[in-house]
Amino acid sequence: MRVLAGVTLSILVTGFLVALPAGAAQAAPLPTGARSLESISYPGRFVRHTGSLGQVDPVTSSSTAQVKREATFTVVNGLASPACYSFQTRDGLFLRHRDFRLRVDANTGDPTFRGDATFCAVDGSVSGSVALASYNYPDRRIRHRDFALWLDAQQDTAAFRADSSFRLTAPWTPKSTKGPVIPGLFADPHIATFGGRYYLYPTTDGYASWSGTYYKAFSSTDLVNWTDHGVILDHGPDVSWADNSAWAPAVATRGGRYYLYFSGGAASGNTTKQLGVAVADSPTGPFRDALGRPLVRGDQFSGGQAIDPMVFTDDDGESYLYWGQGVARAVRLNADMVSFDAAQVRVITPSGYNEAPFVFKRNGLYYLMWSENDTRSEDYRVAYATGSSPLGPWTARGVVLQKRLDAGIKGTGHHSVVRAPGTDTWYVAYHRFAVPAGNGTNRETAIDRMDFNSDGTIRPIVPTL
Template sequence: MRRTSIAALVAAAFLAPSLLLPAAQAAPTTVALGRASLESVNYAGRFVRHQDYLGRMDPVTSSSDSRLRSDATFTVVPGLASSSCYSFQAVNGMFLRHRDYRVRLETNDGSATFRADATFCAETGSVSGSTTFASYNFPARKLRHKNNELWIDPAEDTALFQADSSFYLRAPWVAKSTANPVVPGLFADPHLTHAGGRYYLYPTTDGYAGWSGTAYTAWSSADLKSWTFHGNILDLGPGVSWADNSAWAPAVVAKNGRYYLYFSGGAASGDTAKQIGVAVSDSPAGPFTDALGRPLVAAGAYTGQAIDPMVFTDTDGTSYLYWGQGALRVVPLNADMTSFDAARVRAITPSGYNEAPFMFRRNGTYYLMWSENDTRSEDYRVAYATSSSPMGPFTNRGVILSKNLGLGIKGPGHHSVVRSPTSDTWYIAYHRFAVPAGNGTNREVAIDRLTFSSDGAIAVVVPTP
């Protein structure tokens, strides 16, 4: 691991710490998502770490004990308060946040205060290749080390402060050793599909108290391993007139040369009932625009909660909309993909169904899948049924994905399924409690193989770490 000393570049700052530099606004920049360690610019070999839940700077080397190297390793994830900024998640699942301007490590409680305190916006650092991080909710303050402690302090135009607040993002002291989660950060309800030679992943942004997130994001990959983050593709607040809260469970389908995003949304105040909308884009990476200016499925129009839309297109070109919590419904969509005949809506709720329907077809058999129990429960799980028609009737086939406490995996569910475009290879994407410190609002996305027996039955999925 390369450790570059830059003492010569900042020597003047230490000889004359009050030396004023020309006042300048630091330029925004981007940093790579994923595991990293943060090295001090002006104290080569010292790294951001947590000790007794407080952030500080300490020397770390390859011979340091495993606990110290782990404490100096973080996953850079999209910011909890803004996907255009960043948050730092420790190996133990907790996040760096500031409280009373002191930086410490705490468990995400999903509150707006915590998410803002744990979000930092990247700017160009004082030395080439370095980065400084401004507080999201106190933008005039920057993350800096002072007497080997981490604080957010008001920015100063001194060489010393700018060096203290600049960091190199280095290779992590503890590398990620598991295939899952596939994307860094807190996400749930993943919809995985294939378009234009790439896989696209559309999840719910997680980590909000009451699941009150407002924006949808997109990720893409050529191999289901290395992922590109495309940022927000639809923000309910400015982008949807009838919803500004509870951006849940997106699903995207290609049709008519365009891409249609089906989503759940509610209002942050007043009537909290959820409704289903549809947005459209010319690109699978967005941005998407609300297609109707009103819900596609209004709250109260049918029993059950109007959430978790999913669209399946059959081989004859007919597209079907499935949705609902507590009760499952299906209806053929009209050719415009933004309307349907209400007289054709059919209730098809299977035994054990709670939410998150998904439909696919293989070898002439239609597979209806869903999640059982509550997403806050470690017993959240996936079951399925089969039919010779996308609208049923269906024969229940049982549970194929559930918890594995031996691996620390709890609550695996709300899934989607995709087939490789070049073979009969299938994958299942789902969320689970984040390992090791997750819960029903701190979840992460996993992908595993989906396999079939000779008679077409889905084999039980063994969730992988």
């Protein structure tokens, strides 16, 4: 038996109540990241996909690289529930059941696929092992039958318990790249520092029409090892005026409190997006809706879509809200961080702008950054301008982050930037099409260095794996 080693990314997952098979005890949270799954009843055989079908096959150190690759999965945030897990192949497909046969398929993002590809962890037949109960058929578990993987109804027999139990081991194909920084499908990352620690707030991705409902928070001391703090706001129970389209969160702080700005779709089914704000006493929440209504209504201003909020706080303590798709708007927030004078809202749309405004300041110079093109396009990219105040005027400086086809990196955009505390070292967090099989709704989060020329302009950012 191999020991867990060489894992460069660690995630701690908070507990949730989930529907489990009758009499089953919930297992300890699974470690996310690259893992292989060894059969308990047949040691030396591992969960593997051959073609598209799932089975358990012998894998040894002398097995081919392809066999080892097919026996390696990335354990990620459950596509249908953050309380459970999904298993992604090295080729970006997901383990799922279809007609109760286990196979690997591309994520379509629809509710049926997400449910079929989500499994809840329960204790296995021996100490340290795990069984995987179906999210949408909680009385069924992944089980191998004649070495083929099926989703079978739970049986109270020793043979079934052994055949449905697996031990998570070190991956046969270790992770060889530094991204994504958090395993799974996450987009629109907002990165910030509070108290000398990094915090990452992304959109939960992988949903058709980007229909996710909740936000998670992650934190790190080194930008490599991230702690998963679980769900910090869920549109379903936590927001009365929105129940879908949980997009592009951003967090700011003032007076010891933390403010989460977010986009949401109306609970009435209206497709108009609106901006909200929630408040908490900790950067990891839980957050509660601060107003019980939108901060910016979808029909409040003519032109553009009310999404992608971002808050910049200047050296004098004044905070400014930026938002908009199609049209970029900005306004100084009141001291309460949850209101503003609508008459003072300015349109600051630069040429080429589509969405995702982001503002920061360095050496007295203000930077306005944004995303160009559509997030579904491989040409989604980041451009920027500089100015003398948080509201401009702005001088365009050009594109600074874009696709890198030689490395298979596409759709690099909707970014945020952060300075390492006490230094002049800067990083950019952004999303890209998940490598290798992603698209505009299967995106992942990456972080790279952002450097400056002596005149304050930003050097082209090289996206890396």
